[in-house]
Amino acid sequence: MAEATPPKHSARDVTTEGPVVRVVLIAIALAFAALVLILPLIVVFTEAFDGGLGTYFASLSQPDARSAIRLTLIVAAISVPANVVFGLAASWAIAKFEFWGKSFLTTLIDLPFSVSPVISGLVYVLLFGAQGIFGGWLDAHDIDIIFALPGIILATIFVTFPFVARELIPLMQEQGTEEEEAAVSLGASGWKTFLFVTLPNVKWALLYGVLLCNARAMGEFGAVSVVSGKIRGMTNTMPLQVEILYNEYNSTAAFALASLLALLALLTLALKTVLEWRFGDRITGANGH
Amino acid sequence: MDIRIANVRKEFGVFPALHGVSLDIKSGELIALLGPSGSGKTTLLRLIAGLEQPTEGEIYFGNENASYKSVRERNVGFVFQHYALFKHMTVAENIGFGLRVRPRSTRPSRREISKRASELLDLVQLSGLEKRFPAQLSGGQRQRIALARALAIEPRVLLLDEPFGALDAKVRKELRRWLREIHEKTGHTTVFVTHDQEEALELADRVVVMSQGRIEQIGTADEIYDTPASPFVFSFIGESSVLPVNVESGKVWLDERPLDLPAGGMPNGPARLFMRPHDVEVVEGGPGAIPGVVSLIRRHGGSRRVDLEVGARRDRIEIELPADFNRGTSSRIAVRPRRWRLYPAEA
Numbered sequence: 001m002a003e004a005t006p007p008k009h010s011a012r013d014v015t016t017e018g019p020v021v022r023v024v025l026i027a028i029a030l031a032f033a034a035l036v037l038i039l040p041l042i043v044v045f046t047e048a049f050d051g052g053l054g055t056y057f058a059s060l061s062q063p064d065a066r067s068a069i070r071l072t073l074i075v076a077a078i079s080v081p082a083n084v085v086f087g088l089a090a091s092w093a094i095a096k097f098e099f100w101g102k103s104f105l106t107t108l109i110d111l112p113f114s115v116s117p118v119i120s121g122l123v124y125v126l127l128f129g130a131q132g133i134f135g136g137w138l139d140a141h142d143i144d145i146i147f148a149l150p151g152i153i154l155a156t157i158f159v160t161f162p163f164v165a166r167e168l169i170p171l172m173q174e175q176g177t178e179e180e181e182a183a184v185s186l187g188a189s190g191w192k193t194f195l196f197v198t199l200p201n202v203k204w205a206l207l208y209g210v211l212l213c214n215a216r217a218m219g220e221f222g223a224v225s226v227v228s229g230k231i232r233g234m235t236n237t238m239p240l241q242v243e244i245l246y247n248e249y250n251s252t253a254a255f256a257l258a259s260l261l262a263l264l265a266l267l268t269l270a271l272k273t274v275l276e277w278r279f280g281d282r283i284t285g286a287n288g289h
Numbered sequence: 290m291d292i293r294i295a296n297v298r299k300e301f302g303v304f305p306a307l308h309g310v311s312l313d314i315k316s317g318e319l320i321a322l323l324g325p326s327g328s329g330k331t332t333l334l335r336l337i338a339g340l341e342q343p344t345e346g347e348i349y350f351g352n353e354n355a356s357y358k359s360v361r362e363r364n365v366g367f368v369f370q371h372y373a374l375f376k377h378m379t380v381a382e383n384i385g386f387g388l389r390v391r392p393r394s395t396r397p398s399r400r401e402i403s404k405r406a407s408e409l410l411d412l413v414q415l416s417g418l419e420k421r422f423p424a425q426l427s428g429g430q431r432q433r434i435a436l437a438r439a440l441a442i443e444p445r446v447l448l449l450d451e452p453f454g455a456l457d458a459k460v461r462k463e464l465r466r467w468l469r470e471i472h473e474k475t476g477h478t479t480v481f482v483t484h485d486q487e488e489a490l491e492l493a494d495r496v497v498v499m500s501q502g503r504i505e506q507i508g509t510a511d512e513i514y515d516t517p518a519s520p521f522v523f524s525f526i527g528e529s530s531v532l533p534v535n536v537e538s539g540k541v542w543l544d545e546r547p548l549d550l551p552a553g554g555m556p557n558g559p560a561r562l563f564m565r566p567h568d569v570e571v572v573e574g575g576p577g578a579i580p581g582v583v584s585l586i587r588r589h590g591g592s593r594r595v596d597l598e599v600g601a602r603r604d605r606i607e608i609e610l611p612a613d614f615n616r617g618t619s620s621r622i623a624v625r626p627r628r629w630r631l632y633p634a635e636a
Contacts (some may be wrong), residue, residue, distance in 0.1 A: 186387035
């Protein structure tokens with residue numbers, strides 16, 4: 001029977017490299033991840049707890065810090081739902097209907113990804129700022145946009161604009177319109193078709209998009225920093241407050257606040273992994289049926 | 290419900306999918322739309338359903354002009370090729386969907402809806418599967434659920450788009466018989482699309498043969514098979530051989546040889562002689578027969594198929610002979626079609 005055993009060198013898969021190459025590749029990847037991802041994360045938490053638990057919670061309960069946390073939550077609470085509505089509407093239109101200018105709209109949705117956040121903030125300053133196009137009119141009617149909550153929300157919505165739509169469009173396109181056609185042929189109205197057929201088919205992808213959108217909304221720095229004016233206790237979001245504290249050499253307080261953002265990132269990552277593991281097929285759209 | 294389709298034209302952009310199609314469907318009829326892909330059969334079905342709007346022409350349901358009614362208002366049962374079941378709903382929820390989405394005033398109670406779903410499951414012979422999800426069913430079962438779902442809304446017309454297209458041959462045959470039974474039980478006016486001629490000829494009361502956006506022929510299986518209205522129908526339905534011939538002074542000529550076939554009212558000039566393999570018999574020489582050289586013999590079920598090279602251009606015709614045909618290749622035989630049709634040569 002010994003002659004029936006295939007020679008050893010042929011046992012290796014043709015697309016697999018030798019053990020040395022594998023170990024080197026994995027080591028490089030791990031070292032890189034440790035250097036740029038894990039090490040900074042550890043630093044954030046060690047710095048944050050540098051003065052002990054008491055100092056940590058004291059820094060978080062400072063009025064300015066609390067105001068920054070509240071503002072960040074408000075901004076996310078408004079801009080995320082806004083982009084859910086927009087993302088659903090846009091991806092429904094793009095995936096299920098044919099219309100003139102469709103590819104232009106698709107490009108437009110991707111625009112915030114390719115524009116520097118600082119520029120997106122500046123655009124709103126040029127539009128709504130005191131010297132801006134609508135500045136005079138807004139001033140006359142006593143409406144504050146720049147250096148106030150509306151400006152911060154506008155900038156955040158702009159930056160997080162693509163997240164939901166980008167998740168939904170490919171999935172909806174792949175699912176096609178047959179189920180929707182079945183629903184209307186059975187007498188369902190457009191709204192009921194959306195509610196009972198379209199939405200349940202994309203719910204996990206939608207949740208995934210919301211998660212990414214929320215993480216970005218809470219963590220956005222560039223665009224918000226241009227429009228916020230950085231008024232302490234008023235228009236400082238968490239990332240802005242972290243920067244201010246850090247620049248004042250108050251690194252324990254800065255890192256305490258930063259640790260909250262890092263926790264948000266970890267939580268997002270965990271939820272994202274669970275979603276991908278549990279509903280991966282229904283998020284990416286490779287739906288076997 | 291009678292359906293009348295009057296001069297319907299449909300264009301997608303600049304591409305014409307249907308050129309002025311007219312068709313009358315009688316109440317309770319089972320009609321097959323048969324044609325190769327791109328013939329416009331699915332477009333016609335979707336126009337009847339209201340899933341597409343005609344560019345021109347009208348569609349009547351009974352005496353009512355339905356042309357500009359939406360698919361919701363037309364109350365049709367539509368069965369899709371790939372079932373289009375709602376993946377996240379159970380079988381019972383799928384079947385009850387059409388009743389559940391009705392406005393409150395006409396919506397039956399929850400109990401009535403589930404009772405109706407059970408009745409329909411009985412009808413499609415899948416009782417007991419109420420709680421299953423579509424992913425847990427076989428293709429044939431899914432298609433039956435799709436039909437039950439379409440029937441739940443008590444449609445005026447039942448429309449099926451290649452209903453058995455995605456199923457394997459055996460299930461297909463079973464479902465075909467079963468659909469006929471359901472049709473007889475419920476009496477719905479039914480239109481189905483297929484590219485499978487066997488399915489169309491076996492199942493339908495009348496078959497509509499379509500090609501390139503036009504109706505080529507409407508008729509029973511016998512009419513379509515025995516008296517094809519056009520060369521397309523002759524070659525599309527069943528098997529056929531074509532022989533280029535000439536018509537002169539009321540006779541059919543193969544090269545310089547007159548055949549023993551009356552040309553009927555065909556004008557003089559080149560023509561095409563169509564015949565089916567099993568409608569050709571071997572004759573003992575004699576004037577007027579088609580002489581040929583056997584080029585290929587193969588067993589075909591209970592008979593033999595013989596390819597014959599005929600005439601100066603050695604055109605091939607296929608004939609069916611009894612299994613005891615014992616001549617070899619290269620032997621010379623003479624044949625004569627029992628049934629045939631002449632059409633003018635292609636322009």
